[in-house]
Amino acid sequence: MTERKIRVIIAKPGLDGHDRGAKVVARALRDAGMEVIYTGLRQTPEMIAETALQEDVDVVGVSILSGAHMGLVPRLVDLLRANGQENVKVFVGGIIPESDVLELLKLGVLAVYGPGTSSSQYVAEIQRAVWGQTTA
Amino acid sequence: MSASGIELAEGALAGNRLALARLLTQVENDTPAGRMGLDWLFPRAGRAHLIGITGSPGTGKSSLVNRIALSYRNPMAGLAARTVGVVAIDPTSPFSGGALLGDRVRMRDLAGDSGVFIRSMAARGALGGLARQTAAAVQVMDAVGFEVILIETVGAGQSEVDIARLAQTTIVVEAPGLGDEIQAIKAGILEIADILVINKADRPGVENTERALRSMLEMGHHHHLPDHLNAGITGAQPEAEEWQPPVLKTVATDGKGTDELVVAIERHLAYLKRHGEWQRRQYARLMNELEVLVQGALVERWRSALPEDLYEEVVAQLCERSISPYQALEKLVHD
Numbered sequence: 001m002t003e004r005k006i007r008v009i010i011a012k013p014g015l016d017g018h019d020r021g022a023k024v025v026a027r028a029l030r031d032a033g034m035e036v037i038y039t040g041l042r043q044t045p046e047m048i049a050e051t052a053l054q055e056d057v058d059v060v061g062v063s064i065l066s067g068a069h070m071g072l073v074p075r076l077v078d079l080l081r082a083n084g085q086e087n088v089k090v091f092v093g094g095i096i097p098e099s100d101v102l103e104l105l106k107l108g109v110l111a112v113y114g115p116g117t118s119s120s121q122y123v124a125e126i127q128r129a130v131w132g133q134t135t136a
Numbered sequence: 137m138s139a140s141g142i143e144l145a146e147g148a149l150a151g152n153r154l155a156l157a158r159l160l161t162q163v164e165n166d167t168p169a170g171r172m173g174l175d176w177l178f179p180r181a182g183r184a185h186l187i188g189i190t191g192s193p194g195t196g197k198s199s200l201v202n203r204i205a206l207s208y209r210n211p212m213a214g215l216a217a218r219t220v221g222v223v224a225i226d227p228t229s230p231f232s233g234g235a236l237l238g239d240r241v242r243m244r245d246l247a248g249d250s251g252v253f254i255r256s257m258a259a260r261g262a263l264g265g266l267a268r269q270t271a272a273a274v275q276v277m278d279a280v281g282f283e284v285i286l287i288e289t290v291g292a293g294q295s296e297v298d299i300a301r302l303a304q305t306t307i308v309v310e311a312p313g314l315g316d317e318i319q320a321i322k323a324g325i326l327e328i329a330d331i332l333v334i335n336k337a338d339r340p341g342v343e344n345t346e347r348a349l350r351s352m353l354e355m356g357h358h359h360h361l362p363d364h365l366n367a368g369i370t371g372a373q374p375e376a377e378e379w380q381p382p383v384l385k386t387v388a389t390d391g392k393g394t395d396e397l398v399v400a401i402e403r404h405l406a407y408l409k410r411h412g413e414w415q416r417r418q419y420a421r422l423m424n425e426l427e428v429l430v431q432g433a434l435v436e437r438w439r440s441a442l443p444e445d446l447y448e449e450v451v452a453q454l455c456e457r458s459i460s461p462y463q464a465l466e467k468l469v470h471d
């Protein structure tokens with residue numbers, strides 16, 4: 001029995017236009033066998049939550065470099081919950097101050113990945129979170 | 137958490153978008169729940185207009201889907217808005233089994249509209265431009281009441297003829313300057329077109345593309361009398377009318393020509409209904425779907441009844457070239 005395919009959204013909320021990191025992560029997740037829905041730049045939390053719903057994803061990854069994470073991420077988590085998708089795992093990539101990382105984790109965010117995180121780390125953590133175990 | 141297929145189907149029919157999304161996942165993974173949901177919904181399907189959009193990569197299929205959907209949602213005066221489902225298929229990596237599904241990037245104008253539902257699908261190894269479960273996913277959207285369903289193919293451009301079996305109206309998208317008019321013609325993709333679109337028509341070379349497409353179409357139709365001659369003979373009876381695929385020019389990024397495209401789609405729909413083509417295509421499509429299912433089931437049954445070592449032994453003989461593929465077939469299927 002093969003493992004169920006993991007479906008992930010990689011989104012860039014907010015106004016900064018730097019999507020290189022998001023694209024690198026999208027590529028790494030694809031190479032790990034996941035189906036990655038890439039949504040492009042300047043997504044609102046509402047747009048991301050709507051996509052998460054239509055695509056019935058397991059995971060939402062957001063890349064934020066603008067510093068607006070404490071506005072965007074809690075809003076996204078609330079919207080997912082309101083749509084009945086409280087089981088969807090959310091991870092954040094970008095440059096996030098230590099104190100905010102703790103706040104985000106308290107909200108139920110799966111992980112916050114800063115620059116230099118290895119792809120094998122986040123791939124394994126996402127797989128464990130969705131499948132309940134590592135398969136490596 | 138894990139609702140039954142029928143619960144999901146009931147929810148989806150009642151307009152619960154999460155239930156619809158979850159049912160589509162079950163259908164895509166071909167689970168027992170997905171099959172039950174589809175069984176339950178199937179009698180309700182068959183009303184939607186299924187529109188296929190195919191063509192080479194880079195011709196702007198996703199942007200065009202975005203514009204067609206917008207035109208159906210905000211129609212010209214005199215037409216009613218219609219609900220739109222979108223199924224967009226992207227290739228699966230043969231190495232990792234993963235996929236990058238990027239069609240939504242071009243469809244952001246449709247965000248926030250509850251009359252639109254977009255679903256991305258990975259091809260998961262299927263050839264022919266669609267995923268194996270695309271037809272089933274489309275049945276679900278049809279059954280829960282989406283009036284127009286836009287199906288965007290992978291866009292490998294060469295063998296995307298499966299879409300013509302699934303859709304009632306097939307749109308083939310070209311773009312100037314790709315130099316692949318001849319490629320498309322070779323691959324037979326023009327033959328499946330009910331409507332031809334030259335997108336990116338603000339680019340240089342559009343006249344050449346148009347000329348090439350029109351002359352190809354004329355070649356395909358030269359043995360028929362032109363319409364006005366037919367009309368002269370039969371007294372303007374539309375009986376002898378045959379659909380002539382129109383060639384339209386669009387610029388999907390700014391919406392130029394897309395209302396005209398929707399008018400052409402509607403004309404094709406009227407043509408299908410007037411000539412019994414609607415029923416004929418539905419019959420052909422369902423027969424094809426059934427045939428695929430039967431083939432899959434028969435192969436599975438045959439494999440499970442076959443002694444494992446016999447299969448390996450025959451494959452080994454084949455690799456040593458001590459038997460030919462036909463002899464191998466004889467041993468496996470007829471012995």
